[in-house]
Amino acid sequence: MDFSWTIVVAGALVGLAVGLTGMGGGALMTPIMVMFFGVNPTAAIGSDLATSLFMKPFGAAVHHKAGTIRWDIVRWLLPTALPAAFGGALLLQALGDGDTLQTRVKYVIGGALLLAVTGMLARMWLDRRRGLGSAAAEDAEVRVRPVATLLIGLVGGVVVGMTSVGSGSLIIVMLMLAHPRLRANHLVGTDLVQAVPLVGAAALGHLLVGDVSLGLTGTLLIGAIPGVVAGALLSTRVSGPALRWALIVLLTGSGLAMWGVSGTPLVAVCLALAAVGAVVTLRTRRAAPARPDDERTEEREPSPTMTA
Numbered sequence: 001m002d003f004s005w006t007i008v009v010a011g012a013l014v015g016l017a018v019g020l021t022g023m024g025g026g027a028l029m030t031p032i033m034v035m036f037f038g039v040n041p042t043a044a045i046g047s048d049l050a051t052s053l054f055m056k057p058f059g060a061a062v063h064h065k066a067g068t069i070r071w072d073i074v075r076w077l078l079p080t081a082l083p084a085a086f087g088g089a090l091l092l093q094a095l096g097d098g099d100t101l102q103t104r105v106k107y108v109i110g111g112a113l114l115l116a117v118t119g120m121l122a123r124m125w126l127d128r129r130r131g132l133g134s135a136a137a138e139d140a141e142v143r144v145r146p147v148a149t150l151l152i153g154l155v156g157g158v159v160v161g162m163t164s165v166g167s168g169s170l171i172i173v174m175l176m177l178a179h180p181r182l183r184a185n186h187l188v189g190t191d192l193v194q195a196v197p198l199v200g201a202a203a204l205g206h207l208l209v210g211d212v213s214l215g216l217t218g219t220l221l222i223g224a225i226p227g228v229v230a231g232a233l234l235s236t237r238v239s240g241p242a243l244r245w246a247l248i249v250l251l252t253g254s255g256l257a258m259w260g261v262s263g264t265p266l267v268a269v270c271l272a273l274a275a276v277g278a279v280v281t282l283r284t285r286r287a288a289p290a291r292p293d294d295e296r297t298e299e300r301e302p303s304p305t306m307t308a
Helices: 005-021 025-037 041-066 071-094 098-130 146-163 169-178 184-208 214-235 240-258 264-287 293-300
Strands: none
Touching: 005 025, 005 041, 005 184, 005 214, 005 240, 025 041, 025 146, 025 240, 041 184, 041 214, 071 146, 071 184, 098 146, 098 169, 098 240, 146 169, 146 184, 169 184, 184 214, 184 240, 240 264
């Protein structure tokens, strides 16, 4: 494929989404390549995986520096995720009509993503009813659930290998369900790290069967790498509620895209959700109880070790 600045911009926007929320790579990149640029679906899947393999380490490095990665969760994901992703790529070729299969799997994933949005909104509503603030609802030290995490790696790996969708969108939702109180930025950082070897295994499988366009991959990376770095830097500074609303918007957009919704209706729904999220987040901040004066004073007056 010839070089195109529109593809560079698309890569940058998807990279920003991946860095900010840990998801959106395959769930956004593959449909964009197929629907807007006319790329063959199989080539779009393989090229998206190759792009993610080189893009996501930049975002993961930012989260590693910020200390927002749960390495214990990563270690329990990879033993099942890596062989499942490689096998999924080969399984897609063995099942015959890849286009028909891809369409069916996308409908299933779209339903799962929209169901996850419903669950996230229900949890946020219940937390507000119980009077739980973001600090009470999230915890960086949540204990890992080994069996559930191994199963997440297995299911997510197969789906990623077959469709390129799920290394961020599907797996981050399953991690959220298995560890519901894990902090949003830790969730994003952990997902970005596990996605690197995961998409690597899937990309290797697609490369072996000739489904990777190196020209398309290189063009996407020109925009995707700076985009993912900018998104990751932003995610380490954004509050948990804001990140969760960003996830809701991206999950909804990805789910509707999987169901074939595009253009004005898709943009309108995402903008409406973003507006609701902004209003709710601002109201939550204003309603938060004021902290004691001594805590505010300590924040205004750095300690000698901080000023040294």
